[in-house]
Amino acid sequence: MARVDLDGNPIKPLTICMIGAGGFIGSHLCEKLMSETPHTVLALDVYSDKIKHLLDPADSPLPWAGRITFHRLNIKHDSRLEGLIKMADLTINLAAICTPADYNTRPLDTIYSNFIDALPVVKYCSENNKRLIHFSTCEVYGKTIGAFLPKDSPLRKDPAYYVLKEDESPCIFGSIEKQRWSYACAKQLIERLIFAEGAENGLEFTIVRPFNWIGPRMDFIPGIDGPSEGVPRVLACFSNNLLRGEPLKLVDGGQSQRTFIYIKDAIEAVLLMIENPARANGHIFNVGNPNNEVTVRQLAEIMIQVYSKVSGEQTAETPTIDVSSKEFYGEGYDDSDKRIPDMTIINKQLGWNPKTSLWDLLESTLTYQHRTYAEAVKKVIAKPLAS
Numbered sequence: 001m002a003r004v005d006l007d008g009n010p011i012k013p014l015t016i017c018m019i020g021a022g023g024f025i026g027s028h029l030c031e032k033l034m035s036e037t038p039h040t041v042l043a044l045d046v047y048s049d050k051i052k053h054l055l056d057p058a059d060s061p062l063p064w065a066g067r068i069t070f071h072r073l074n075i076k077h078d079s080r081l082e083g084l085i086k087m088a089d090l091t092i093n094l095a096a097i098c099t100p101a102d103y104n105t106r107p108l109d110t111i112y113s114n115f116i117d118a119l120p121v122v123k124y125c126s127e128n129n130k131r132l133i134h135f136s137t138c139e140v141y142g143k144t145i146g147a148f149l150p151k152d153s154p155l156r157k158d159p160a161y162y163v164l165k166e167d168e169s170p171c172i173f174g175s176i177e178k179q180r181w182s183y184a185c186a187k188q189l190i191e192r193l194i195f196a197e198g199a200e201n202g203l204e205f206t207i208v209r210p211f212n213w214i215g216p217r218m219d220f221i222p223g224i225d226g227p228s229e230g231v232p233r234v235l236a237c238f239s240n241n242l243l244r245g246e247p248l249k250l251v252d253g254g255q256s257q258r259t260f261i262y263i264k265d266a267i268e269a270v271l272l273m274i275e276n277p278a279r280a281n282g283h284i285f286n287v288g289n290p291n292n293e294v295t296v297r298q299l300a301e302i303m304i305q306v307y308s309k310v311s312g313e314q315t316a317e318t319p320t321i322d323v324s325s326k327e328f329y330g331e332g333y334d335d336s337d338k339r340i341p342d343m344t345i346i347n348k349q350l351g352w353n354p355k356t357s358l359w360d361l362l363e364s365t366l367t368y369q370h371r372t373y374a375e376a377v378k379k380v381i382a383k384p385l386a387s
């Protein structure tokens with residue numbers, strides 16, 4: 001049965017240059033493309049751990065062997081980049097430093113990674129008339145307008161003051177010394193550059209604004225498959241605490257709100273963008289799940305319940321503790337108060353909606369985390385401290 005796009009046209013096989021393919025999102029996107037489509041992927045990254053299961057045909061070649069090749073390169077300085085972009089029909093750029101603990105502590109690396117390093121990718125696509133799908137972030141919206149209303153103002157409940165819409169909402173960041181916003185501001189400027197390349201030079205682009213995509217293979221567990229002092233994003237932080245039987249740390253009391261979407265739902269949206277260029281080109285898309293909103297404290301409480309069910313272990317004596325952002329992240333931290341994606345444009349253009357509830361996505365993700373890490377963590381805990 002030939003695969004057709006949303007307008008009933010047959011989908012022809014594409015060659016996709018995927019930069020950052022070895023990361024969390026990239027690894028899920030590669031899995032989807034290999035298992036469900038005829039497309040070819042040039043996977044570019046400095047690491048391949050998260051996609052090696054797609055690459056090394058142990059003894060018998062994998063069904064898709066030959067359709068995915070790994071190219072170990074750092075886009076900061078590699079002469080092979082332009083040639084790979086020219087070989088492909090479409091470039092997808094996922095490369096970024098995107099863990100908040102780095103934004104206020106490594107602001108220069110963060111700005112270089114999210115703006116400067118993306119410049120040649122945009123240039124090569126534009127000069128060679130190649131389509132670009134660029135990954136930005138929901139963080140470009142920064143804080144809601146409602147965040148500046150008095151705490152008890154009823155307008156805070158008015159969607160006009162918190163719903164984030166691609167073609168209407170402003171980008172609201174903290175002051176310069178709040179270096180947390182180095183990332184979001186770099187992402188905003190690369191969005192503006194891509195939009196200008198589209199307006200002035202006809203670049204065919206799509207910009208994706210992910211709203212907290214979570215699932216297996218997100219970041220790392222500190223001291224197991226990442227640095228002991230590393231601070232990953234909240235899913236991995238809380239998973240690490242649960243695996244070690246430690247209290248989950250709630251930054252500034254965990255009052256910030258987030259909407260979380262299952263990585264597999266989000267990947268469906270990306271595949272629709274890839275295979276429906278006429279509907280995706282020229283658009284910025286929110287990709288999130290407005291039905292899965294919780295405060296960070298509520299996320300912790302749900303993860304504690306789910307982990308206890310998945311692991312069969314008792315909940316710790318002190319399940320959570322409050323910590324200050326200064327203590328947890330250091331100087332210059334600031335936060336988004338609330339992230340509700342408006343879904344009008346993606347519904348209209350791609351007819352896509354998320355499916356998985358927060359409980360269900362946490363159940364499958366924590367099952368993966370427990371199966372993958374519990375033994376290794378027990379060994380690390382059991383090992384007597386170096387005398």
Ligand SMILES: NC(=O)c1ccc[n+]([C@@H]2O[C@H](COP(=O)([O-])OP(=O)(O)OC[C@H]3O[C@@H](n4cnc5c(N)ncnc54)[C@H](O)[C@@H]3O)[C@@H](O)[C@H]2O)c1
Pocket residue numbers: 019020021022023024025026044045046047073074075076093094095096097098113117135136137138139209210211212213214219
């Ligand atoms: N996961 C989310 O919820 C989320 C939310 C908002 C935005 N995003 C954006 O989506 C993209 C992918 O995010 P992710 O969650 O998969 O993060 P990730 O850190 O798992 O993946 C990023 C990948 O890019 C690679 N990379 C970084 N710099 C590189 C360079 N100079 N050369 C080659 N490879 C390089 C890294 O090695 C890594 O494998 C990023 O642009 C991020 O800003 C993700």
Ligand SMILES: O=c1ccn([C@@H]2O[C@H](COP(=O)(O)OP(=O)(O)O[C@H]3OC[C@@H](O)[C@H](O)[C@H]3O)[C@@H](O)[C@H]2O)c(=O)[nH]1
Pocket residue numbers: 098099100101137138139210211212232233234235237238249250251252254256258296335336
């Ligand atoms: O242990 C922790 C970790 C995190 N947190 C809080 O949990 C919330 C989420 O923190 P995360 O590190 O997951 O990242 P954020 O949602 O703030 O930003 C992320 O969003 C989407 C992308 O742009 C990036 O991947 C990243 O910027 C924040 O309020 C943070 O302060 C805790 O309370 N405790």
